[in-house]
Amino acid sequence: MVVFNQKASNGSTKSSSPSTNISKTINLDQGDPTVFEPYWRKMGDKCTMVISASDSMSYFSDAGNLCWFLEPKLGDSIRNLHHEIGNAKSNGRHIVVGTGSTQLYQAALYALSSSPDRTHPISVVSAAPYYSQYPEETDYLRSGLYKWAGDAYKFDKEEDGNTNYIEVVNSPSNPDGSIREAVVKRTGGKLIHDLAYYWPQYTPITRPADHDIMLFTFSKCTGHAGSRIGWALVKDTEVAKKMIKFIELNSIGVSKESQLRAAMILGKLSDNSYQNLNSNKPDNFFEFSQCLLAERWKKLREVVKRNQLFILPDYPLEYCNFTRKFTQSHPAFAWLQCKEEDVDCEKLIKAHKMMVRGGVRFGAEKKYVRVSMLSSEVVFNLFLQRLSAIKGNFN
Amino acid sequence: MVVFNQKASNGSTKSSSPSTNISKTINLDQGDPTVFEPYWRKMGDKCTMVISASDSMSYFSDAGNLCWFLEPKLGDSIRNLHHEIGNAKSNGRHIVVGTGSTQLYQAALYALSSSPDRTHPISVVSAAPYYSQYPEETDYLRSGLYKWAGDAYKFDKEEDGNTNYIEVVNSPSNPDGSIREAVVKRTGGKLIHDLAYYWPQYTPITRPADHDIMLFTFSKCTGHAGSRIGWALVKDTEVAKKMIKFIELNSIGVSKESQLRAAMILGKLSDNSYQNLNSNKPDNFFEFSQCLLAERWKKLREVVKRNQLFILPDYPLEYCNFTRKFTQSHPAFAWLQCKEEDVDCEKLIKAHKMMVRGGVRFGAEKKYVRVSMLSSEVVFNLFLQRLSAIKGNFN
Numbered sequence: 105m106v107v108f109n110q111k112a113s114n115g116s117t118k119s120s121s122p123s124t125n126i127s128k129t130i131n132l133d134q135g136d137p138t139v140f141e142p143y144w145r146k147m148g149d150k151c152t153m154v155i156s157a158s159d160s161m162s163y164f165s166d167a168g169n170l171c172w173f174l175e176p177k178l179g180d181s182i183r184n185l186h187h188e189i190g191n192a193k194s195n196g197r198h199i200v201v202g203t204g205s206t207q208l209y210q211a212a213l214y215a216l217s218s219s220p221d222r223t224h225p226i227s228v229v230s231a232a233p234y235y236s237q238y239p240e241e242t243d244y245l246r247s248g249l250y251k252w253a254g255d256a257y258k259f260d261k262e263e264d265g266n267t268n269y270i271e272v273v274n275s276p277s278n279p280d281g282s283i284r285e286a287v288v289k290r291t292g293g294k295l296i297h298d299l300a301y302y303w304p305q306y307t308p309i310t311r312p313a314d315h316d317i318m319l320f321t322f323s324k325c326t327g328h329a330g331s332r333i334g335w336a337l338v339k340d341t342e343v344a345k346k347m348i349k350f351i352e353l354n355s356i357g358v359s360k361e362s363q364l365r366a367a368m369i370l371g372k373l374s375d376n377s378y379q380n381l382n383s384n385k386p387d388n389f390f391e392f393s394q395c396l397l398a399e400r401w402k403k404l405r406e407v408v409k410r411n412q413l414f415i416l417p418d419y420p421l422e423y424c425n426f427t428r429k430f431t432q433s434h435p436a437f438a439w440l441q442c443k444e445e446d447v448d449c450e451k452l453i454k455a456h457k458m459m460v461r462g463g464v465r466f467g468a469e470k471k472y473v474r475v476s477m478l479s480s481e482v483v484f485n486l487f488l489q490r491l492s493a494i495k496g497n498f499n
Numbered sequence: 500m501v502v503f504n505q506k507a508s509n510g511s512t513k514s515s516s517p518s519t520n521i522s523k524t525i526n527l528d529q530g531d532p533t534v535f536e537p538y539w540r541k542m543g544d545k546c547t548m549v550i551s552a553s554d555s556m557s558y559f560s561d562a563g564n565l566c567w568f569l570e571p572k573l574g575d576s577i578r579n580l581h582h583e584i585g586n587a588k589s590n591g592r593h594i595v596v597g598t599g600s601t602q603l604y605q606a607a608l609y610a611l612s613s614s615p616d617r618t619h620p621i622s623v624v625s626a627a628p629y630y631s632q633y634p635e636e637t638d639y640l641r642s643g644l645y646k647w648a649g650d651a652y653k654f655d656k657e658e659d660g661n662t663n664y665i666e667v668v669n670s671p672s673n674p675d676g677s678i679r680e681a682v683v684k685r686t687g688g689k690l691i692h693d694l695a696y697y698w699p700q701y702t703p704i705t706r707p708a709d710h711d712i713m714l715f716t717f718s719k720c721t722g723h724a725g726s727r728i729g730w731a732l733v734k735d736t737e738v739a740k741k742m743i744k745f746i747e748l749n750s751i752g753v754s755k756e757s758q759l760r761a762a763m764i765l766g767k768l769s770d771n772s773y774q775n776l777n778s779n780k781p782d783n784f785f786e787f788s789q790c791l792l793a794e795r796w797k798k799l800r801e802v803v804k805r806n807q808l809f810i811l812p813d814y815p816l817e818y819c820n821f822t823r824k825f826t827q828s829h830p831a832f833a834w835l836q837c838k839e840e841d842v843d844c845e846k847l848i849k850a851h852k853m854m855v856r857g858g859v860r861f862g863a864e865k866k867y868v869r870v871s872m873l874s875s876e877v878v879f880n881l882f883l884q885r886l887s888a889i890k891g892n893f894n
Contacts, residue, residue: 156539244613355750361757
């Protein structure tokens with residue numbers, strides 16, 4: 105299935121000029137994070153990158169580093185940012201940069217499964233509802249090293265006692281925003297922690313994450329999805345080496361232009377003192393974004409409460425070490441559930457000209473759908489209008 | 500084997516400040532194209548890219564295009580450049596952008612092999628000496644879709660008559676610079692043409708290439724290896740769709756920053772009228788680069804002639820439609836052969852503090868090595884010095 109293309113043909117995804125024709129289908133399927141664009145527009149030339157024709161021509165960024173294609177400035181920005189936000193321990197870890205965390209997910213699978221004596225592919229599991237792309241990203245090349253084995257809860261209950269597995273822990277979870285821990289209770293398994301959404305705008309930062317392999321992405325941190333920059337924090341040197349080898353074989357490194365831009369923008373995030381935003385919103389990116397998503401969630405919960413057709417998850421109030429306030433999660437996606445049991449929720453919502461992703465893709469029931477909360481303001485408002493209008497049609 | 504990292508640890512690969520310590524090993528293993536850097540430095544701010552913090556944040560570049568992640572300006576620059584140079588037919592083809600041609604090679608393998616009813620991996624072959632990375636790029640994930648099957652000449656002689664194969668035609672060839680055509684004489688095979696070096700600085704442009712899948716890369720065209728931009732010209736829509744799907748699953752598109760920079764730089768290549776280069780060399784990039792490589796090859800042939808230990812390939816004089824002159828090839832690599840039969844040429848050269856790639860890696864004999872001709876000026880001069888010095892030691 106062409107995940108992106110088929111949804112994009114309505115043209116409503118272009119962030120700078122969204123098609124807001126009332127008759128057109130709006131795209132809430134992908135998590136294209138255009139919600140953050142106005143913040144960066146207000147930054148004006150404070151984060152403008154200038155690169156001359158002779159800059160960064162070589163394959164190499166730092167020949168002396170294990171990750172020879174990592175721009176040193178990006179490594180510095182990443183460590184400073186994790187220290188500032190307090191969401192992950194980065195000291196003593198290798199940083200491996202990737203073409204988005206998508207490439208790094210595959211690099212991690214390779215690193216944890218490739219050995220000359222492997223005779224069968226290792227099972228890859230994740231607790232349902234799991235990120236809809238894990239199955240296809242794992243299986244599209246029919247690798248002899250690893251294969252998708254579905255829901256981690258089901259795998260845990262299997263009686264074969266197979267200790268040869270990789271569990272992907274996605275926390276906060278895409279699609280449902282819940283905080284996750286590993287669910288398979290066997291010794292010997294290997295873990296990949298996909299922490300794409302562990303940033304203050306989405307969820308309270310309760311502790312610095314401290315796992316063997318942690319994946320992050322520029323897309324979900326600041327909204328720069330087009331740059332295709334992700335990074336892994338990796339404890340074990342041999343695992344880091346194999347991930348680096350994967351990226352060598354897969355794409356001989358990662359765009360220098362994107363790395364340098366990410367280095368500059370992530371560097372600015374640690375700076376809390378923007379004076380010229382000319383807004384009554386907070387100046388710090390994370391506080392600004394948290395307010396913005398909190399407002400959106402409030403509006404969505406009002407619509408859901410009014411039309412009585414859907415259920416949204418509730419999130420506990422927790423103390424965020426970054427904002428120093430008690431807050432709830434305001435996830436990047438709404439995991440919307442139809443109250444009636446037999447309804448195909450995707451079909452229902454699609455009939456009202458909204459592209460969303462059905463629950464079955466996430467290993468869940470068809471009464472669920474995932475809806476992006478990161479669209480542009482215009483598209484988000486159309487979403488609220490159209491969701492409000494469903495009641496009459498459905499009853 | 501970590502192809503890049505192990506070679507880089509001597510630090511001699513950093514293009515802007517090569518380590519030229521006379522006692523250090525120099526790196527002529529990869530084809531890091533730093534030879535072209537001085538040209539781009541002289542361009543000054545004529546090709547400087549400026550990108551603000553809110554530019555190109557979306558996943559999408561052109562939602563209405565089959566290749567939804569291709570920046571339209573890059574597509575335009577690519578078509579204009581092929582038209583200007585006359586090295587490939589681009590009209591009526593889909594352009595698929597990739598994270599270097601490395602990612603596109605894998606996308607092409609996927610596109611030509613993925614079908615629900617495939618029960619055995621398809622054989623992938625290329626005529627020896629073949630590009631040393633094809634075997635590992637094909638086999639590292641132990642795909643059930645495709646597998647490396649070695650030298651196309653040997654495959655052609657096998658008597659099973661298997662018509663289920665992919666032949667990679669690399670022309671001009673890396674490592675030996677020869678012009679290639681498909682060698683397997685069976686109907687039903689599928690072809691990938693890797694034309695990374697089919698540019699006027701390396702070889703006479705004798706005709707516009709016209710094949711089903713043609714791969715090019717920014718790295719070898721202009722020397723911008725760090726940008727990781729490649730492109731495929733693809734005739735068949737279904738094949739293009741599958742390549743696009745591969746890139747979605749592999750990395751959800753390609754860096755926008757790199758694409759925009761490549762669009763600008765490739766756009767300038769079609770402009771022959773630079774006035775301010777302040778040099779007695781030609782102003783056009785391809786003419787400038789052709790002169791530069793011709794000079795290097797002349798110097799190398801003089802050294803080889805003097806020390807009587809090695810053989811270099813000869814290339815025919817041909818009319819180049821772009822420069823409108825009769826020229827020889829001046830490949831990006833020298834395919835150096837020891838005259839004595841039993842010599843391990845890589846070992847010999849390594850003993851003289853030069854990292855090169857041994858013939859066995861290319862499916863050839865150990866008396867061959869591949870040497871980069873694209874190093875910086877300082878490193879290239881050290882190479883000539885050290886190669887000259889071998890004679891005494893060896894006899």
